Structure formats: structure tokens, C-alpha cells
Amino acid sequence: MSFFHTLQPASPPAAGLRRKLLPAALTMPLLMAACGGGNGDASAQQLTPAAACAELSTKAGLAATTLTTTYVAADTKRPGGAATGAFLSGHCVVTGAINPRVGVDGKNYAIGFQLSLPDNWNGRFLFIGGGGNDGILRDTSLSSSISGGTPSPLGQGFAVVSTDAGHTGTTASFGADPQARIDHAYNSYDKTAVAAKSLIATRYGRKPDHSYFSGCSGGGRQGMMFSQRFPDYFDAITAGAPAMRVSSGATVAAMWNTIQFDAIAPQDASGKRILSQAFSNADLNLVADAVKASCDAADGVADGLVNNVKACKFDPAVLQCNGAKGASCLSSAQVGALKSVFSGPRNSAGKALYAGQPWDPGLAAPGWRTWTLGSSTTATPDARYITLMVDALVNEFFTPPDLSFNPLAFNFDTDPARMEAYSAIYDTYRDDKLTAFKQRGGKMLFIHGMSDPIFSALDTMDYYERLAANNGGMAATQSFARTFLVPGMNHCSGGPATDNFDSIQAMVDWVEKGVAPDTIAAKALPANTFMPNRTRPLCPYPQFAKYKGAGNVEDASSFVCVAE
Incomplete structure (x- = not known):
């Protein structure tokens, strides 16, 4: 054996x-x-x-x-x-x-x-x-x-x-x-x-x-692991962009997305696809601008951030060219790829294999391209879906390893089953009760960027809603666990976002002073060319930051956390 x-x-x-x-x-x-x-x-x-x-x-x-x-x-x-x-x-x-x-x-x-x-x-x-x-x-x-x-x-x-x-x-x-x-x-x-x-x-x-x-990413998964396997080790845990189903879901999505994007990428002289050129930066900016036009003002002000996440119902078909591809529109193949990627991977029976991605303007930021498309000008891709996720898939997530595996040949009907053995000990999405951690008084913070291209914020939202359903509802669950979404933020940081905040102090205040985080103060760094020096409140899900209707749009004091 x-x-x-x-x-x-x-x-x-x-x-x-x-x-x-x-x-x-x-x-x-x-x-x-x-x-x-x-x-x-x-x-x-x-x-x-x-x-x-x-x-x-x-x-x-x-x-x-x-x-x-x-x-x-x-x-x-x-x-x-x-x-x-x-x-x-x-x-x-x-x-x-x-x-x-x-x-x-x-x-x-x-x-x-x-x-x-x-x-x-x-x-x-x-x-x-x-x-x-x-x-x-x-x-x-x-x-x-x-x-x-x-x-x-x-x-x-x-x-x-x-x-x-x-x-x-x-x-x-x-x-x-x-x-x-x-x-x-x-x-x-x-x-x-x-x-x-x-x-x-x-x-x-x-x-x-x-x-x-x-921790964030794999560190977010590690935090969730502690809350489940070793619930008495920590008084409070921050799980950022948690890789809670990386070995059975997010990696499947990375293969799905790569296949969709590669299929529409232009070819080099030898007929090989150049993944990074499936979308130009100008193409992604077109999509980001269209998302803002559709969803930005739903939080009370058009400020480049989509705060009211659940109100965003964007369809990239609005960008499809009537004829040939031009600078102000996308080809039908590009629109089809976006729809497929943002809907999430499915097997041949139509069963969803992982969450899709939320529409967010941060998809035009460098951090999104780094994971999905890369920047290689040759047929040798450098997207992190390939350089990191394929490495983990063939060496660790498959049981046994399969080092000769071709990611473009991923079979969405049969290959996910090869990932289940390791998922059983590695993934952390299954325990949606956290009974022991709650009973010993532990506090949990989930934080996720809305434009994370590898671990979908929708997956964290789904987990938190399941957690709430098993713990007496949203209000009761917020006594020990809260989720904060960061509009515009890519994976763990970056993007057109107020991605600079002190979640560690939020944990300390919650544990040692009994002050639960009704908001987390966040700001954009001066080097953030999207929105330098902007401040915003991060709000506990399902609340979001809504403009009060007056005041400086760049200042957090002009916003209030509401649920709609």
C-alpha cells in the first residue's frame, strides 16, 4: 500500500x-x-x-x-x-x-x-x-x-x-x-x-x-486551523483571506481560470498561447470602469470603491464589441471568459466546485494580474496560478503526487477527487460551528479583500453565514466572530483600497478591554496612487460603509456602517 x-x-x-x-x-x-x-x-x-x-x-x-x-x-x-x-x-x-x-x-x-x-x-x-x-x-x-x-x-x-x-x-x-x-x-x-x-x-x-x-492567505488557514484543532491556544485569531479550501476548491478554480484565459490568449509564431495577453491592462481598466459605473454609487457616492457588495449585479456583456475588437470594448471571447471565471468552476454536470469572484474595480490592479495572467511576454507563463498553485497541486494536494501533470488538461469531473484525501486534513472550511473555541471565550476576525484573485471573498462570506446559522444568527455570532471586507483590496494587500489597518490592536481591545470592533479604522498609504491618504471605516459584515450625504469624501468621518 x-x-x-x-x-x-x-x-x-x-x-x-x-x-x-x-x-x-x-x-x-x-x-x-x-x-x-x-x-x-x-x-x-x-x-x-x-x-x-x-x-x-x-x-x-x-x-x-x-x-x-x-x-x-x-x-x-x-x-x-x-x-x-x-x-x-x-x-x-x-x-x-x-x-x-x-x-x-x-x-x-x-x-x-x-x-x-x-x-x-x-x-x-x-x-x-x-x-x-x-x-x-x-x-x-x-x-x-x-x-x-x-x-x-x-x-x-x-x-x-x-x-x-x-x-x-x-x-x-x-x-x-x-x-x-x-x-x-x-x-x-x-x-x-x-x-x-x-x-x-x-x-x-x-x-x-x-x-x-x-495571518493571511495560508496564514489565514493556519489561524482557522488553530480555532478548530487547538481551540485553547489563542485568545483571539485574525484569519485574513483564509485559504480554507485551497487543496479542494481554490486550486481547482485556479486551473479553471487559467484554462479559460489561455483559450482566448493570442498565439506566438509557433502557435503557443501567451497567457498574459488574454487581456491588456487597458482591457482590465475598461472592466474596472464599467464595474464602477454599475455598482460604485450604491453606497451613496461614486468614489472608486464598491462598498455595497451585495447590490453589485454587473454583467460584462455591456462591454462586448458589436464588430471587431476595439479600444473601447471587449471581444465576445473575452466577455465569455470573464463570465466563466467570475461564475466559478463547475464540472460537466454543472455542479459548482468553488465560489466565483465578486465584481470589484481592484481587478485592474497589478496584484490581480500577478495571480491570474502574469506579465510574461512569451508562451512561458509567470502567473502565480501557474508558478505557485500548480506546484502545490502536483506535489502536495494530489494524493499521491503527480509531478508530470499538465494543468491545462485538468479534468473537472475526476481530478477533484484526487485532492480530497489531503483536503480532509488541510482544509478548514468544514468546521462551521467553532464550538470549543467559542465556549472558551475565543475571538475571531476574518478579513478579506473584495478583489482577491485566488481566495474568493465570496467563500469567506459563505463560511461566515454558515457560522452564524449554527450559532444563533448574525447578532449572536458577532459576540465572538466578525468578518470585515476590504473593497478594492487584492490578495492580503494592494489595489485601489484602504488596505492599511491595525487588526492586531482590534484583537487586543476585544480581548483585554471587552471592546468589540464595530469598525476598524483603515487608510490608503501615501504611495497608493489610486487614492492617496484616503481613510475609511471597515465595517463588520453584512454592514458596509455608506456615505452620509455630506462631508469630505476622502475622510472616514463622512461614512457610517449600515446594513441594507
Whole structure:
């Protein structure tokens, strides 16, 4: 029997049982903290921060884990190594490798993590999620990829951790190893969170007062995974543009979209299609302008943003040329491709295989093209649907892997079944109750850009509506989970959008002050050529930002959150 058939959905043990199953080496620092030991005792307090950092590598006592530590003195580094801005205070950077091993493919594996421990710890712990195929350690001096408006959490005093998800390198070739697949699905995040909390207890003499998770894309999926498999690990979770059905839905859509666009793309001299030229930038601007003409003013003002999402009923047929393709219209083939892509993939029986995409002006932004069409001027495409999603499909999402697979030959009747085995342990859309997470008081924020070309905002809206139906309705569900849509935003950031906001502070206020986010303040960065310096309120779904009828259109104070 192939070892890939051993992949099974894992039902996590109850929270209390999981704690009992923790290795003694991991629980010891917590016991020491409870008894006043560790770095909380008098002798430990006499150590300099640099000395306390150095001794972690030997004092931590984590089983099957190697650690290296580096102390970064105060005022010597800025977040992300930036050349300007405020310096960070002193902090200890711990780099760890859990369960190093040799895989069945002969490659070396370990669950790598980076944990930054500030001298001025504020009692908070933040896990920042990854994305793509992972394989790298995210810089823990930076913020989450869905909360770029948050000043460096490390600089604020958070202890911050990231993980490479159990493998190194950003390709999906690790899919040849069954354990690496499980690590990428859930195991690496569990092990990293437990190790980080143990190291925090060792360093400071107590466990965190509050624990938070924030991530986007794959990181959003990781946040949802924690809320389902390990519901007692975090007090609040931000799941941005969550890849909740990436291995059974969004990747199918990426193949569908690529096939539709490739079929209408012009050919080179040898007859091969040039994917990026299926639509020119001018063509996409035509579509964006038509969407605005149809839907923009439904929120009370024509300002370039489609806030009233549910009122938008756009049909690209209005752009179809009466004759030959011209600068002010689209060919019938282009209109047909757009209709097919925005409706979503289906099998031959007409069954929907993933959500379609909402019509939003952000489809003319560079971030949308990067995923769907790319910019290659040759028949070798560079769209992320090809460079990233096909890599994940053939190496990881298919069970067993199929490295010779041609994405343009994807069979929408039979190939989705080849993705179900991994979907059962990887995808997070099925649990639409979150019973344990809700019961222990957890808070959940979903954030999604309306012009995300890979994970549809419609899928997140559908999940949230199912969650509400299972938890007493929308009002009751908003006591522990809220969804915020960002008009114009591409995947996690970018586009004609107010995509700069502090969702981490929103979590902190909700958990520690009991202040639920009725709005999240958002702005466009000065470098945003679409709408520099604009501010807007992000509203909890199903509300949207509506113009009051008076006031500066560029200012958030001129808008109010309403539901219609």
C-alpha cells in the first residue's frame, strides 16, 4: 500500500487531554513559573538580558529540539532591518528546530521556528502566520501580513514567533514526504506554539497573559486551523483571506481560470498561447470602469470603491464589441471568459466546485494580474496560478503526487477527487460551528479583500453565514466572530483600497478591554496612487460603509456602517 494512503483526518484530543499529553520537558518551565522558578526568581533577575538570552539554549529543556540564541541590543536594529524609523528595544532571537529527521525522500526535515523575546515584555504572545508553500521563517520584528498598519508588535513588547511549517524552501517538493505533509497541515503549528509558550515561561518566569494569532492567505488557514484543532491556544485569531479550501476548491478554480484565459490568449509564431495577453491592462481598466459605473454609487457616492457588495449585479456583456475588437470594448471571447471565471468552476454536470469572484474595480490592479495572467511576454507563463498553485497541486494536494501533470488538461469531473484525501486534513472550511473555541471565550476576525484573485471573498462570506446559522444568527455570532471586507483590496494587500489597518490592536481591545470592533479604522498609504491618504471605516459584515450625504469624501468621518 502506498504510504500516501495513510493520510487521515485527525481528530484532535480534548484540550485537557492535550495538556496531559505534553512532554514533561515542555511543562516543566510552566511548573517552575508557577512556583516562582525560572527567570522569574531573584537569581535569574540578576542576569543581564543578554545573559538570560544565552542561557535559554541550555535551560529550556525542550525535547528533540535544538536551539540557538542571538541577543540584539537596544537601538541597533529597526523592524525588518529598515534604514529609517524607530529602533527596536533589546530582544533575544531564538531559532529552533523541532524533531529533526530524514524524510522518506532522503531530505532533511525539521520544524523550524523563530521566536523574539523583548526585554520589555508586555505579557502578550503573537504567532504570525506564513503563506504560500511556507518553508521560510517570517521576520518576527515585523507585523502580520494582514495587519501592515500595526507598528512592530515586537517593538510594542509582544513575544513573537513564526515557523517554516516543517520544511525549508518555498517549493512544494516536500509533498513527497508524508510527515512533511502533516507538518504543513497542522502539526508544525501545534509544536511551534507549545515550544514558544514554554520558552516564554522559561525566559520570564510566567506564561503569557494573552495569546494572539494573525495571518493571511495560508496564514489565514493556519489561524482557522488553530480555532478548530487547538481551540485553547489563542485568545483571539485574525484569519485574513483564509485559504480554507485551497487543496479542494481554490486550486481547482485556479486551473479553471487559467484554462479559460489561455483559450482566448493570442498565439506566438509557433502557435503557443501567451497567457498574459488574454487581456491588456487597458482591457482590465475598461472592466474596472464599467464595474464602477454599475455598482460604485450604491453606497451613496461614486468614489472608486464598491462598498455595497451585495447590490453589485454587473454583467460584462455591456462591454462586448458589436464588430471587431476595439479600444473601447471587449471581444465576445473575452466577455465569455470573464463570465466563466467570475461564475466559478463547475464540472460537466454543472455542479459548482468553488465560489466565483465578486465584481470589484481592484481587478485592474497589478496584484490581480500577478495571480491570474502574469506579465510574461512569451508562451512561458509567470502567473502565480501557474508558478505557485500548480506546484502545490502536483506535489502536495494530489494524493499521491503527480509531478508530470499538465494543468491545462485538468479534468473537472475526476481530478477533484484526487485532492480530497489531503483536503480532509488541510482544509478548514468544514468546521462551521467553532464550538470549543467559542465556549472558551475565543475571538475571531476574518478579513478579506473584495478583489482577491485566488481566495474568493465570496467563500469567506459563505463560511461566515454558515457560522452564524449554527450559532444563533448574525447578532449572536458577532459576540465572538466578525468578518470585515476590504473593497478594492487584492490578495492580503494592494489595489485601489484602504488596505492599511491595525487588526492586531482590534484583537487586543476585544480581548483585554471587552471592546468589540464595530469598525476598524483603515487608510490608503501615501504611495497608493489610486487614492492617496484616503481613510475609511471597515465595517463588520453584512454592514458596509455608506456615505452620509455630506462631508469630505476622502475622510472616514463622512461614512457610517449600515446594513441594507
